[in-house]
Amino acid sequence: MDVHVAQARRTTATVLKQWSLPEAPAEDAQLVVSELVSNAIIHGSGDVRLRLRHDDHELRIRVTDDSTAPARRRRASAASLGGRGLHLVACLSLRWGVADGGRTTYAVIPTLTEAPPCRRTAQSSTDPTC
Numbered sequence: 001m002d003v004h005v006a007q008a009r010r011t012t013a014t015v016l017k018q019w020s021l022p023e024a025p026a027e028d029a030q031l032v033v034s035e036l037v038s039n040a041i042i043h044g045s046g047d048v049r050l051r052l053r054h055d056d057h058e059l060r061i062r063v064t065d066d067s068t069a070p071a072r073r074r075r076a077s078a079a080s081l082g083g084r085g086l087h088l089v090a091c092l093s094l095r096w097g098v099a100d101g102g103r104t105t106y107a108v109i110p111t112l113t114e115a116p117p118c119r120r121t122a123q124s125s126t127d128p129t130c
Contacts, residue, residue, distance in 0.1 A: 089107050
């Protein structure tokens with residue numbers, strides 16, 4: 001599993017550097033890719049596919065596998081070793097969700113001015129979800 005996740009992070013970093021994405025959204029995107037690819041490997045089935053699309057304002061990350069069971073956020077206890085990945089994705093993204101009948105989990109990362117909830121200092125200090 002680690003090899004695939006590490007490879008996805010490296011590929012993402014390379015592509016985002018070629019696209020001249022600023023450092024903060026590029027780091028957020030790499031973390032989101034790691035979480036989505038990890039989830040697909042652990043909870044999905046078949047080959048895991050990663051797609052990145054970028055326009056002037058957003059980076060769209062899509063991770064697809066063959067499972068039709070949609071990704072869902074869990075509430076992890078303080079002692080839990082897992083269950084926080086989609087929480088991180090939600091905090092670092094403008095939006096995230098599931099498409100293609102549960103096969104694809106996507107996240108949208110802002111690349112210019114609009115910061116995701118956890119990057120907004122005023123909101124992140126009062127928002128208990130981030």
